[in-house]
Amino acid sequence: MCRWGFSNVVKTLKSVGDERVRAYIVWLPIFGGDFKGEARKLSDSFPDKRVSYLLDPESLSGNLWERILKTEREIAWDVYLLYGAGAHWEKEPPQPDFWMHQLDGVTKAPRLDQPEFTAKLKEMLSEIKPLISQRSTKAPIVSTRAEPSQ
Amino acid sequence: MFDGPPHGGRPRSTLASINMALLTEGDPLTTTRPCYVLREKKMRERHADRLKLRFAIATLIASAAIPLGVSLLANADVQRPARSQTRISRPRLVELRSIDQLKEVFERDGGKVRLVALVSPT
Numbered sequence: 329m330c331r332w333g334f335s336n337v338v339k340t341l342k343s344v345g346d347e348r349v350r351a352y353i354v355w356l357p358i359f360g361g362d363f364k365g366e367a368r369k370l371s372d373s374f375p376d377k378r379v380s381y382l383l384d385p386e387s388l389s390g391n392l393w394e395r396i397l398k399t400e401r402e403i404a405w406d407v408y409l410l411y412g413a414g415a416h417w418e419k420e421p422p423q424p425d426f427w428m429h430q431l432d433g434v435t436k437a438p439r440l441d442q443p444e445f446t447a448k449l450k451e452m453l454s455e456i457k458p459l460i461s462q463r464s465t466k467a468p469i470v471s472t473r474a475e476p477s478q
Numbered sequence: 479m480f481d482g483p484p485h486g487g488r489p490r491s492t493l494a495s496i497n498m499a500l501l502t503e504g505d506p507l508t509t510t511r512p513c514y515v516l517r518e519k520k521m522r523e524r525h526a527d528r529l530k531l532r533f534a535i536a537t538l539i540a541s542a543a544i545p546l547g548v549s550l551l552a553n554a555d556v557q558r559p560a561r562s563q564t565r566i567s568r569p570r571l572v573e574l575r576s577i578d579q580l581k582e583v584f585e586r587d588g589g590k591v592r593l594v595a596l597v598s599p600t
Contacts, residue, residue, distance in 0.1 A: 337595050351593040352583065354574070358598035366599035368571055375569045380583055384574040390596055392577055409594040417584045424594070452591045 331370070333406055333430055336442040338374045343446055346453050348413070351379045354389045356405050396421060399434050406430040408440055410448060413456045425452065 334353065341351060355367035364383060371381040384390070390403030397404045409424035416422065426448045428440040438444070574580060584592060 331599070333595065333597050334599075337593070337597075340593075346591075348590045349593065350583075350587040350590045351595070352580065354580070354594070354596050355571075355599045356596055357600075359600045361600040363598075363600055370599050371569050371571045375567065379569065381569050381571045382574045382580065383571055386574070388574055388577045389580060393594075393596060405596045405598060407594075407596050411584075411592040411594070413589050413591055415592065416588065417581050421581075421584065421594075449591060449593065456589075456591070 333408065333440060334370060336440060336445070337408065339442055340446045340449060341374075341376060341379065344449055344453070347378070348453055348456055349378055349449065351376075352382060353379060354382045354384050356384055356387050356390050356403070358405055392420065396423060397427065398436065399429065399431055401431070406440075407437075408445060410445075410452060412452050 337351065337353065341349070353371070355363070355370075357363040363385070367381070367383050382389070387403045387405075390405050393404040393407065393409075394401060397407060399407070407427060407429045410426040411422070412425045415425065427437045428445055429437055430440050572579065
């Protein structure tokens with residue numbers, strides 16, 4: 329299931345090549361097995377400079393986000409969160425602007441749907457003021473030299 | 479004093495003339511040259527032949543390989559997929575020892591849309 333979730337994140341990132349996206353893939357040891365080896369393999373399968381891969385053997389992140397998302401489990405996992413450009417992490421991470429999951433019985437957010445997740449990511453990117461329009465708000469550079477009189 | 483060849487050839491007066499006789503080809507006086515001289519001559523000829531053959535093979539290979547290499551390189555340029563600017567050679571996998579590590583990257587990337595996925599690799 330989780331590999332499927334990861335593959336959906338990869339699909340999303342491949343279809344949105346925007347440099348204003350950052351992704352943090354946090355690997356949690358939910359099912360045991362060769363957790364580190366598998367995490368390494370999967371991380372290597374999608375090298376992208378916008379993506380940070382984190383190995384979390386103590387499930388620190390799962391515990392933390394469980395307090396935020398309240399999935400009614402010991403730890404939050406199989407969750408996919410989106411934070412807008414203005415989100416700030418004070419003492420704890422803020423509520424995500426949008427999130428999806430692959431958990432049974434959780435109704436606080438929709439189940440993971442890759443096209444919908446991608447569409448939401450694009451929508452959030454469109455809300456960031458593009459750099460070109462920021463530049464265009466500046467006063468245009470014009471010559472202040474007076475025209476010679478005829 | 480050298481008295482001439484043992485089998486009755488023309489006598490020589492000096493060592494220099496003997497050497498000349500031994501090394502000069504076609505001189506009727508050198509028909510009694512020792513066999514090592516002939517062997518050396520043959521070896522030199524064979525060596526020269528081998529060099530010629532090697533040069534010919536190298537020329538042949540180069541004449542075939544250079545255009546092939548050029549064509550492969552030209553095709554490689556065309557066929558190579560456009561490399562995404564976001565691609566990197568091998569991603570770093572950082573072990574999370576404190577949640578502050580994650581907080582730090584999250585805050586560093588402020589102003590960008592951030593995606594967090596908590597997943598199991600197994």
